[in-house]
Amino acid sequence: EIILSVYAMLALVGAVYTAKDELATTLCWLTSILFAIVAFWISSDSASAQTAFNGMFIDDGFARFAKVVILLSAAAVLVISVDYMRRRDLMKFEYPILIVLAVVGMMMMVSSGNLMSLYMGLELQSLSLYVVASFRRDSVKSTEAGMKYFVLGALSSGLLLYGASLVYGYTGSTDFATIIQAAGHGGSIGLMIGLVLVIAGLAFKVSAVPFHMWTPDVYEGSPTPVTAFFATAPKVAAMALFARVMHDAFGNAKADWQQVIVLISLLSMFLGAVAAIGQTNIKRLMAYSSIAHMGYALMGLAAGTAYGVEAMLMYMTFYAIMNIGTFAFIMTMEKGGQPVTDIQSLNLLAKTKPGKALAVMVLMVSLAGIPGTIGFFGKLYVLQAAYGAGLLWLAIAGV
Template identity: 60%
Template sequence: LSSGMLLYGASLVYGFAGTTSFDKVAALFAGGAHVSPGLVIGLVFVMAGLAFKISAAPFHMWTPDVYEGAPTPVTAFFAAAPKVAAIALLTRVVMEPFGHLAAQWHQVLVATAILSMVIGSFVAIMQTNIKRLMAYSSIGHVGYALVGLTTGTQDGVRGVLIYMALYIAMNIGAFAVILSMKAKGRMLEEIKDFSGLSKTNPMLAATMAIFMFSMAGIPPMAGFFGKLYVFLAAIAAQEYTLAVVGVLTSVVGAFYYLRIIKIMYFDEPAVVVDKVDDDGMTGVLVLTSLFTLLFFVAPAPILNGAAAAAAALFAG
């Protein structure tokens, strides 16, 4: 369905613009060419197709079932790599060829960002499966990233890039913990299975706590800085509604992240979790947790890289 919408939108754009080249489309509208309704409809279809791929509301309905039903390593993969690639593609599509048509796509992104943040935060509260919870969490995080993109500014794009770079580390780390949750070789995927994890496997519990604090946006974890730069860009662009909704939904989201920490540290153990005996998995857990925990010590490489990338996008 998403590919069909994407293709149909691209065909409409080609039909009304006469080209599919990013540079030529950008030059066409930079010169003040008339914007036909057909082209705007095509652009909306393209954005809807990409919204499916990044799990942005209201095109998110496939995500929880696929996250829960797919093997956990597969879920971990498409929760990170394709999502980040699709966000990068959406950023290029709206900023390069259609950068001069911000008035046409702005309201679409505003609605999508708000819906994603609200649905991702509130619906996650009711989940009992950790993979479904991570699905709604990813919907919420996409909403925060779209806040930066909605501004249409260089600072906003920089915020999106910073957010997604930090999101990759948090997400891969959290799924590494989920993959490590086994009892007698059997995968554990229910939230109740985390009960008392600090008593049976304290290192795994501490690692998961780091990722949950970070996803909740609690300083000095990396996730706090991701939200900080996105919200600062929104405020600078006078997108106050988005910033306020983002902060409020972050508070709601913190509930279910902190609930997992409470379950791990204050509830009695439900099962005895196996020790992590995979060196590769241990390495992933250590690297991602240290990056998430200590990002504030040396943030310059990520911040400067994102700034350079955003500047290059606007230089064109």
């Protein structure tokens, strides 16, 4: 986190005092390489779990795995976005810097052991993403996407902060280790209300129903590389944070939050799948697809077991891989030299570009969870976790 923060500040100063946008492409490549190096460094660390800043920052196997997925996802998105951003005259030096700052926020989120560090990481990520969403300043849709994301994001942050204040008021601490002890002694009504508000704030970040309203518009309005980023690294970070809060802070109150997560999971799977059927824009289709996929990931969290968390992490890893491939294809969709996102523009793709058609078919069947694809194995893991936790009906609904 420190390395990436220093890099972002140095890159910002360097870009301001030099040729600015001429450095943007170089910064993208340098940032991708740095992400890959940091990911390799983190993955090679086999030390036992450690804490810093009086338990506010936790470095354990869970956080390391999530950070590696986040870093590699962000690196891949930067690599596939360079050509697109350059051809559309969107390559600005702020783009890779904002991505770095967002990634630092995500890494703080998955390592948080305190409500204060959780909120700091979440806001660092969110503030960076608000700007990136409205990056195309000459586009009404992009500006609208950024504004909607900002307003609804501020609302969700307010819910989360109010919930955190209630939790602090009824437990006397913002530290997860203290909260879990208080929650285990039969939490009060106020503490449970705080828990529900925290869940609502986190559900917004993962685009779970009924807090999904922003997702289709933001996905459609943002530049395609930005949408690809939204669909990968932030989702992994938010889901990992969700698991961290539920297990590390409210693990002793599983009976209170499990049914809420189950309901959100069920609604997300159903609405995401049904709403995707009628879409004509492929980016909106991917938005509703992400809502459904978050429902499946929440199924692993709803299990309330260690295996459920592992299954959820594996599912999110496979989800990120599939989305990066799909958005890499979407970035190549053109008609008359202009980018298109209309599904009808894919007509005759199998005849004109059979290789590309085969690749996108594999990605789509993988997203659908057809046997033999990584999407199938991701779903299998979370379904097994739900079945093992006695949630047979939820597993059947997921099938």
